[in-house]
Amino acid sequence: MFTNRYIFIYASVMVILVAAILSSASMVLKPFQEANIKAEKIQGILASANIETDRAAADQTYQKYVVEELAVDSKGNVVSVFKNSKLEKGDLRPFDIDLKVQLNLKKEEAAGKAVNTPVWPIFIMEKDGERSYVVPVRGVGLWGPIWGNIAFKSDFNTIAGATFDHKGETPGLGAEINTSWFEDEFKDKTIFDNTGKFQSVKVVKGGVSNSNIPPAHGVDAISGGTITSNGVSDMLNDCLENYVPYIEKNK
C-alpha cells in the first residue's frame, strides 16, 4: 500500500520535474515564437500597403520599404522617431508600441485618472517614390479582439489599403473581415470630408447606397456579421481619431 508520505513526496517530485521540463522548453522555444509574432506584425503592416511578403523575408522587406517610424501623442506632437535602424527621438521604438495598452491609457485619460498619456504609432513607407502612412488599429468584435492596419496615401486622407484580422469571429460571417472582398472595399475611401472634418469610415448595415452616409466614408457591412461590422466601425473611429491632430498639424 502507498503511505501518505509516499504520495506527498511522489506528487511534489512530479510537479517540480514537470515544471522544470516545461520552463526549459519555453525558454528554448521563445526566440522562435517571438520571431513569428514579429514577422506577423510586419506582414500585416506591409500587406495593408499592398506589399506581399513571406514570413522569412519579412524583416528585409520591412527595412526596404519602411523609411521611418513615428509615435505621436493625442495633441499631434511627435514623441519618438525611429529611422535608419536607430532611435532618433524618444525612448520607445514605435514598432514596439502595444496598441492595447495605449487604448487603455486613452480610456483612463478620458476618465481623468491617467498616469501616462497614450502615444500612437505611424509607419511611413516609400514604394516607387510614393509615400504612404500605415497606422495600426485595434478593437473588439463579437467574440474577441479584432485588429488591422490601415494604409493611407500621401495625403493621409485617402485609404490605399486595409487589412484586418480577428481572434475568433464566427466563420462565414464576422470572420469574413479578413478576406480580400471586405478589405478591398476600403480602398479609396477618405476619412475627412470636403470641409476637413474627421468622418472616419463606417461599415454600414444594409449597404452604403441605401443609407445617408456618403459613399466616400462608408463600406457595406457583412450580412449576419453585424456586431463584428459595428466593431470594425468603432475600431476605425476610436483609433483613427487619435491621429487627427497630427494630420491637421502637418497638412
Add this chain to the structure above:
Amino acid sequence: MSNKEPLFSAKNRRLLTTPLSKENPITIQVLGICSALAVTVKLEPAFVMAISVMAVLAFGNVIISLLRKTIAPRIRIIVQLVVIAALVILVDQVLKAFVYDVSKQLSVFVGLIITNCIIMGRFEAFAMSNKAWPSFLDGIGNAAGYGIILIVVAFFRELFGSGTIWGFKVIPEVFYEIGYKDNGLMILPPMALIVVGIIIWVQRSRDKELIEEN
C-alpha cells in the same frame, strides 16, 4: 517491452487496427466530439490536430504505463492530468514556434486536448494495466482512429464549404460562373455534427454488429 511475443504480434496489431473501425473513439465511443467540430473547417488544421493528439496520446500512454506501478490509486487521476497537461503544453509551444499559422487557427483547441476524453479514457482503460509497448500502440491506434474521422470530416467540409482541398482551389472557376456557390453552412460547427452523423450511419449500416440494442 514484451520479450515473449514479437513486437507486432496479432494481439498488438489489433491494438492498432480496432480503434480505426470497430472501436473508433469518435463514431463508436462518441468521445472527442468537441474538437472534431471545431477544427475540421479545413484539412490542414485537422491534420495537425490529429498529429498533436497522436503525440500526446502515444507518449502519455507510454509514460503512464511506465509509471503505473508507482502511481498510488488515490492520486492516479491527478497524475494522469499532470502528464496530459505537460505534454499538451509542450505540443502547443512547439506548434507556436514552428507552424505558427496553423497554431493560430487551432487557437484554444490545442489547449483543450487536455480535456479530450479519449486521452484520459485510454490512460485509465489501457495504460494503467498494460506494458509500455502495447500502450504505445494503443495510443497510436486510438489517435489514428480519431484523426481519420477528423480528416474525413475536414475533407468534405473544406471541399463544399470553401471549394478547396488543403488550401488549393479544386472547384473550377467555371462552376462559380454558372452559379455554383460554396455552402456557407459547411463551415459552421453544426455541419460537422451532421457529417459525423452520416459517417456513423454509413459505418453501422455496413457492419450490423455495431448497432446498439436499446
